[in-house]
Amino acid sequence: MPRDHRGRRVSKNDISFRDRPINLDEKGSRKWVYAKKPKGPWYRRRTLFSWFVLLFFMAVPFIRINGNPFILLDIAGRKFILFGAIFWAQDTLILALLMLSFIMFIILFTVSFGRLWCGWACPQTIFMEMVFRKIEYLIEGDFRKRLALDRGPWTAEKILKKIVKNGIFILISLLMTNTFLLWFIGSEKWFQLIAEPISENITGFSIMLGVSGFFYWVYGWFREQICTMVCPYGRMQGVLLDSKSIVVSYDYKRGEPRGPKTEGDCIDCRQCISVCPTGIDIRNGTQLECINCTACIDQCNSVMKATKKEPGLIRFASESGIQEGHQSIWNARNRAYSVVLLILFSFFIYTLFTRPDIETTILRTPGLLYQENDDGRLSNVYNISIVNKTHEALPLEIRLISHTGEILMAGSKMEIADQDRFESTFILYIQPLLLDSDNTEVVFGIFSNNELIESYKSSFIGP
Numbered sequence: 001m002p003r004d005h006r007g008r009r010v011s012k013n014d015i016s017f018r019d020r021p022i023n024l025d026e027k028g029s030r031k032w033v034y035a036k037k038p039k040g041p042w043y044r045r046r047t048l049f050s051w052f053v054l055l056f057f058m059a060v061p062f063i064r065i066n067g068n069p070f071i072l073l074d075i076a077g078r079k080f081i082l083f084g085a086i087f088w089a090q091d092t093l094i095l096a097l098l099m100l101s102f103i104m105f106i107i108l109f110t111v112s113f114g115r116l117w118c119g120w121a122c123p124q125t126i127f128m129e130m131v132f133r134k135i136e137y138l139i140e141g142d143f144r145k146r147l148a149l150d151r152g153p154w155t156a157e158k159i160l161k162k163i164v165k166n167g168i169f170i171l172i173s174l175l176m177t178n179t180f181l182l183w184f185i186g187s188e189k190w191f192q193l194i195a196e197p198i199s200e201n202i203t204g205f206s207i208m209l210g211v212s213g214f215f216y217w218v219y220g221w222f223r224e225q226i227c228t229m230v231c232p233y234g235r236m237q238g239v240l241l242d243s244k245s246i247v248v249s250y251d252y253k254r255g256e257p258r259g260p261k262t263e264g265d266c267i268d269c270r271q272c273i274s275v276c277p278t279g280i281d282i283r284n285g286t287q288l289e290c291i292n293c294t295a296c297i298d299q300c301n302s303v304m305k306a307t308k309k310e311p312g313l314i315r316f317a318s319e320s321g322i323q324e325g326h327q328s329i330w331n332a333r334n335r336a337y338s339v340v341l342l343i344l345f346s347f348f349i350y351t352l353f354t355r356p357d358i359e360t361t362i363l364r365t366p367g368l369l370y371q372e373n374d375d376g377r378l379s380n381v382y383n384i385s386i387v388n389k390t391h392e393a394l395p396l397e398i399r400l401i402s403h404t405g406e407i408l409m410a411g412s413k414m415e416i417a418d419q420d421r422f423e424s425t426f427i428l429y430i431q432p433l434l435l436d437s438d439n440t441e442v443v444f445g446i447f448s449n450n451e452l453i454e455s456y457k458s459s460f461i462g463p
């Protein structure tokens, strides 16, 4: 006789969940999940939390700190604004440390609390369960009505409901895409874009429509398969979780043997399955498909209440907590991860607060050699880029401090606005006698109000 994940003897049907993804039938075709509408304290908490997340998502592009957006991910301009502070391409180390700290935090959090992020804060779940699914419940009714509607003939009522539902889904998909766009281009540029005729931004408009179509396809059709089959984070659960991770768990010690007239508390009503948005049976143990949404906790607690039993047959618990009766989230793994996180985050804070106010890059213009001028001097052409990370505009001047030479700047004055970048080209003239070799090191000084604020080494090529 086959055994389940805990080694118990079970009938062949009991382990059929291992054969294939839960939303595929024997032939590999999609089995649509008709999840029952959840209700209960956990669902209320999750709804409340999702409002905050949605509000944050929609409001962030319009929040400003010292005139800067609160968050802006300007990839095209190689500029990122996080909590009002600007990070440039030159700050890659700081951004990499921030990203590594975030990844380590997610790993530590997952080892300790499982896939809590997925059920509570992931945009996919928030939009699916708290926006699109709620609209669906409102228009088509709870799971039984939806099932009957989908299987029934195309009546006028069904056509109307499908048109209204899909019309709203398309509008929300457009709204989502534009909100994402605001995160990447900022509210000012977005308002400017929508004021211009579509014919002037046909590529951007087509991309926007394409992304909206993708969102509509995901939330209207693909749905929970993102979490169960696509998301790499979901697929890492197998290596991140251990017996001390606190996840949504079925207390098999208390529930088994299951059945309406057995001594176990589980009456095998299957209500926990009917409410699950990924369609799984949590009684089979922790599974990759479980997004920790807590819908089954609420549903089982209402069954426990109706059968006058203690709530918590399904609850947040670790495998060792259920097995031994007491739980602690600390083990060698998450202690080690905490230390690594602390080191990474400290390093990030250190580099953040010690980053220079001005960052200069001076490189000889690629592809150009030296030039011999009529007055006997040699010249090289350079590209200069200066990033001003301070909150004040700076008048700047560039001088050659290692040799005697002359700098001829393209354009007029060098002045950079606060938190801005200056880019230009200049020519450096030097007498050949002053050069050590055909590739001489030269040092430039960046001055502001006659004060040296940064020096930069480059090279000057000659014959």
Ligand code: SF4
Residues within 6 Å of the ligand: 250, 255, 265, 266, 267, 268, 269, 270, 271, 272, 273, 283, 299, 300, 303, 313, 314
């Ligand atoms: S809802 Fe509770 S009692 Fe009903 S099948 Fe699920 S675990 Fe058992």
Ligand code: SF4
Residues within 6 Å of the ligand: 248, 272, 275, 276, 277, 278, 279, 280, 281, 282, 289, 290, 291, 292, 293, 294, 295, 296, 297
């Ligand atoms: S098993 Fe429970 S917590 Fe996990 S996804 Fe299904 S309903 Fe949500």
